[in-house]
Amino acid sequence: MTFNEKLKAAVQTADSTLCVGLDPNLDLMPNPITSSEQSDSQKVEQFLKKVIDVTEEHCAAYKPNLGFFEALGASGWDTFEAILNYIPDDKIIIADAKRGDISSTAEHYAKAFFKKFEVDAVTLNPLMGFETLEPFLDDVSKGIYVLTLTSNPGAKDILLKKLAGGQTISGFIAKELNRKQKDNKTSIGMVMGATKANKLEPVINKFPTSPLLIPGVGKQGGSIKALSKSLEQHSGTPLINSSRSIIYAGNNEINWHRQVAEAAKNYQLRLAPITQRYV
Numbered sequence: 621m622t623f624n625e626k627l628k629a630a631v632q633t634a635d636s637t638l639c640v641g642l643d644p645n646l647d648l649m650p651n652p653i654t655s656s657e658q659s660d661s662q663k664v665e666q667f668l669k670k671v672i673d674v675t676e677e678h679c680a681a682y683k684p685n686l687g688f689f690e691a692l693g694a695s696g697w698d699t700f701e702a703i704l705n706y707i708p709d710d711k712i713i714i715a716d717a718k719r720g721d722i723s724s725t726a727e728h729y730a731k732a733f734f735k736k737f738e739v740d741a742v743t744l745n746p747l748m749g750f751e752t753l754e755p756f757l758d759d760v761s762k763g764i765y766v767l768t769l770t771s772n773p774g775a776k777d778i779l780l781k782k783l784a785g786g787q788t789i790s791g792f793i794a795k796e797l798n799r800k801q802k803d804n805k806t807s808i809g810m811v812m813g814a815t816k817a818n819k820l821e822p823v824i825n826k827f828p829t830s831p832l833l834i835p836g837v838g839k840q841g842g843s844i845k846a847l848s849k850s851l852e853q854h855s856g857t858p859l860i861n862s863s864r865s866i867i868y869a870g871n872n873e874i875n876w877h878r879q880v881a882e883a884a885k886n887y888q889l890r891l892a893p894i895t896q897r898y899v
């Protein structure tokens with residue numbers, strides 16, 4: 621099955637374009653988890669497994685962010701693997717790793733994420749140039765999401781700068797990725813911040829069939845309504861990510877997971893006007 625086929629099926633089956641971000645932060649987890657006698661890695665594993673149990677019916681994808689697992693030290697890699705194995709097979713798994721390096725190193729990142737951990741997709745940073753993407757591009761069952769217009773304020777420092785001729789660096793990246801997609805098997809997607817909804821159109825128009833990974837709704841304040849408008853003409857399947865506002869929706873009560881489920885369901889409903897264009 622190609623990545624794009626799996627992506628479409630995942631959205632269709634869940635009737636949702638929601639991607640739940642798995643950013644396990646012990647300082648934000650509910651008391652019933654943090655007050656137990658377990659190790660930090662065990663707490664993270666227990667917490668995320670419950671989050672997956674109660675959100676899976678509302679989302680098409682999960683996006684574990686590597687930073688949070690690496691912060692656990694060596695055992696964090698085992699926890700990462702245990703979580704990957706726990707996610708249902710029909711969900712898209714995106715390792716949010718934001719890697720990008722010279723080809724001999726990039727080959728090993730590709731091996732790690734696609735061959736060892738066997739995730740469906742990985743996020744990549746194109747700052748070192750487009751040849752750094754090459755080792756990821758020969759597998760039709762995999763996807764990459766390239767940072768193109770990020771959700772953070774610092775996107776203006778580089779990505780929104782204009783080149784001679786008036787095009788933004790984001791627009792240039794999108795155009796080059798579109799060109800690259802024509803000669804390569806791996807599905808090439810773009811990371812586009814929901815907080816930049818009013819600046820998305822000229823960028824996604826340069827690659828109108830690209831799958832999109834869209835963080836920035838929820839805690840970062842991106843508007844789903846504005847996002848919906850800017851995606852009106854886009855044919856590539858979007859996944860809209862929310863991390864903290866879903867996984868930490870539960871307060872410290874024993875039934876914290878009910879509020880997590882409710883938050884995920886709420887996002888699924890709010891994203892329905894977008895989702896219905898892709899199912």
Ligand SMILES: O=c1ccn([C@@H]2O[C@H](COP(=O)(O)O)[C@@H](O)[C@H]2O)c(=O)[nH]1
Nearest residue numbers: 641685770771835838839840862863864
């Ligand atoms: O442009 C980007 C790229 C990646 N992210 C990541 O997405 C989540 C967002 O978390 P929230 O709690 O929903 O704000 C997080 O893992 C970021 O590292 C992003 O925010 N923006």
